[in-house]
Amino acid sequence: MKQFARLPGIGPRTAERLAYFILQQSPEDALALSEAIQTVKSQIRNCKQCFNLSEQDLCEICRDERRDQSIICVVEQPGDLISLEETGLCNWVYHVLLGRLAPLEGVTPDNLTIDQLIKRVETGQVKEVVLATNPNMEGDGTALYISSLLSDTSVKVSRLARGLPSGGSIEYANKSILSDAIRGRTTLE
Amino acid sequence: MKQFARLPGIGPRTAERLAYFILQQSPEDALALSEAIQTVKSQIRNCKQCFNLSEQDLCEICRDERRDQSIICVVEQPGDLISLEETGLCNWVYHVLLGRLAPLEGVTPDNLTIDQLIKRVETGQVKEVVLATNPNMEGDGTALYISSLLSDTSVKVSRLARGLPSGGSIEYANKSILSDAIRGRTTLE
Numbered sequence: 001m002k003q004f005a006r007l008p009g010i011g012p013r014t015a016e017r018l019a020y021f022i023l024q025q026s027p028e029d030a031l032a033l034s035e036a037i038q039t040v041k042s043q044i045r046n047c048k049q050c051f052n053l054s055e056q057d058l059c060e061i062c063r064d065e066r067r068d069q070s071i072i073c074v075v076e077q078p079g080d081l082i083s084l085e086e087t088g089l090c091n092w093v094y095h096v097l098l099g100r101l102a103p104l105e106g107v108t109p110d111n112l113t114i115d116q117l118i119k120r121v122e123t124g125q126v127k128e129v130v131l132a133t134n135p136n137m138e139g140d141g142t143a144l145y146i147s148s149l150l151s152d153t154s155v156k157v158s159r160l161a162r163g164l165p166s167g168g169s170i171e172y173a174n175k176s177i178l179s180d181a182i183r184g185r186t187t188l189e
Numbered sequence: 190m191k192q193f194a195r196l197p198g199i200g201p202r203t204a205e206r207l208a209y210f211i212l213q214q215s216p217e218d219a220l221a222l223s224e225a226i227q228t229v230k231s232q233i234r235n236c237k238q239c240f241n242l243s244e245q246d247l248c249e250i251c252r253d254e255r256r257d258q259s260i261i262c263v264v265e266q267p268g269d270l271i272s273l274e275e276t277g278l279c280n281w282v283y284h285v286l287l288g289r290l291a292p293l294e295g296v297t298p299d300n301l302t303i304d305q306l307i308k309r310v311e312t313g314q315v316k317e318v319v320l321a322t323n324p325n326m327e328g329d330g331t332a333l334y335i336s337s338l339l340s341d342t343s344v345k346v347s348r349l350a351r352g353l354p355s356g357g358s359i360e361y362a363n364k365s366i367l368s369d370a371i372r373g374r375t376t377l378e
Contacts, residue, residue, distance in 0.1 A: 080359040087367045130374060135353040147377050161373030163350030164324040165357070166365035171268040176355035178276045184350030185319060186373070188336050 049120070051096040051113045053078045067093050070127040074117065074146065076100045076134060084132065092130065095120065100133055100142045114146060121155055128156040135162055238309070240285040240302045242267045256282050259316040263306060263335065265289045265323060273321060281319065284309065289322055289331040303335060310344055317345040324351055 004015035022030050046052070047059035054060070061067060061081075071092035075081050081094050097112045109115075121129060129150060133139035147157045162180040164173060173181070193204035211219050235241070236248035243249070250256060250270075260281035264270050270283050286301045298304075310318060318339060322328035336346045351369040353362060362370070 075359065077360070083360050083362065084367060084371070087364050087371060089368055089371050131377075132359060132370075134358050136356050136358070157377045158374045159377055160359075160370040161350060161352030161375060162355060163352040163369070163373070165354040165362070166351060166369050167325050167363070168354065169323050169325070170264065170321060170349075171266070171272050173272065173354070174356070175276050178273060179278055180352070180355050181321075181349040182273070182276060182278050184352070184375070185347045186350060188320075188346045188348055 046096075046098070050094045051098055051116070052081055052094055061093055067091055069093055070125055071130060072117070072120065072126055072128070073130040073132050074143075075132045076139065076142070080132065080134070097133070097142065100138045101145055102138050109145065112142075114149070117146070118149055121150060121153060126155055128158060131157065131159045135160075235285075235287070239283045240287055240305070241270055241283055250282055256280055258282055259314055260319060261306070261309065261315055261317070262319040262321050263332075264321045265328065265331070269321065269323070286322070286331065289327045290334055291327050298334065301331075303338070306335070307338055310339060310342060315344055317347060320346065320348045324349075 001012070001015045001019045004010055004018045005012055010018070022033075043055050044053055045055075047054040047062055048057050049062045050059060052059040052061060056063075068091050072095050073081075073084065073090065073092050074095045074097060075084065076097050076099060078096055081096060084090050095113065095117045097114065097117075099107055099112050101107055101109065101112070117129075120126065129146075131143040131146060133142045143159055147159075150157050161184065163184050164170065164177060164181045168177075170178070190201070190204045190208045193199055193207045194201055199207070211222075232244050233242055234244075236243040236251055237246050238251045239248060241248040241250060245252075257280050261284050262270075262273065262279065262281050263284045263286060264273065265286050265288060267285055270285060273279050284302065284306045286303065286306075288296055288301050290296060290298065290301070306318075309315065318335075320332040320335060322331045332348055336348075339346050350373065352373050353359065353366060353370045357366075359367070
């Protein structure tokens with residue numbers, strides 16, 4: 001019960017219920033969970049190049065030779081990478097920061113993989129860095145910080161578009177969404 | 190009760206409750222509602238130029254001489270105009286379509302104020318038309334139709350930016366939002 005209760009979102013009552021469930025399971029089923037936890041901790045690590053989750057030193061995306069290695073898309077977490085990949089539009093490689101700058105919580109550049117990103121860019125074969133940190137204050141701050149580090153290189157730095165969310169409505173969009181949409185308006189051909 | 194039940198979102202039970210409330214009100218309070226309904230129907234109409242709601246022939250915005258009359262922002266409904274105005278970023282004038290093209294519901298260009306928009310543009314002092322229809326299928330269709338009508342004029346046609354909504358997150362954005370964000374990514378200076 002104590003071990004379950006340490007997991008996020010699981011209180012003492014749920015922990016109790018889970019523990020009783022394990023007691024009722026067959027030994028095989030219970031051991032399967034135990035082994036899965038050991039396997040994930042021993043076999044899944046961060047890719048040495050991009051810090052995505054991986055079972056090998058280099059993740060599947062970094063090993064994929066059909067990918068355009070000259071465009072690096074910078075995300076906060078592996079979950080963001082998965083969402084972007086699901087669009088089917090990304091033929092680039094990634095760099096996972098493993099967080100975002102949050103000075104108030106004590107998260108500084110040293111706690112992220114920013115140094116490693118800069119080193120990757122400095123190898124010279126990188127043409128574009130796409131900053132895909134989240135569209136909120138901390139994500140914007142992180143993007144700004146990275147773009148300032150890259151400002152004296154020749155690499156193109158871009159940011160995912162901000163504006164009205166597809167499927168939304170103008171009447172119920174908040175002021176910051178509408179400001180982004182007005183300021184970023186695009187000319188039709 | 191019958192009259193209340195005809196209003197949107199008011200069912201027979203609510204209509205009953207409202208009717209009993211009116212019976213309990215003082216005659217003055219009850220008549221104030223009655224008169225407000227008469228006033229709004231007799232005094233509020235559509236602006237002759239932009240079709241926004243107005244108490245006079247020309248609405249407040251069309252009469253405002255500090256506005257840049259060379260930029261017309263095209264919206265579906267007066268509610269969209271109000272949301273855009275609240276950003277404080279708009280010094281342009283508007284054109285309210287009073288709907289959007291929806292062929293399946295029988296809403297064709299003739300049901301909207303598109304003819305009047307084209308006539309306004311043809312007066313010659315208009316430099317930009319900002320299409321601010323909603324970021325959904327019907328809004329996009331309406332914007333496409335209007336931009337095709339304006340394609341042989343010299344006026345600049347633009348569309349509000351699409352992308353990640355400010356304050357949102359990449360992990361939980363859907364595919365169309367992420368596709369807009371990837372395709373529309375902007376280069377930082």
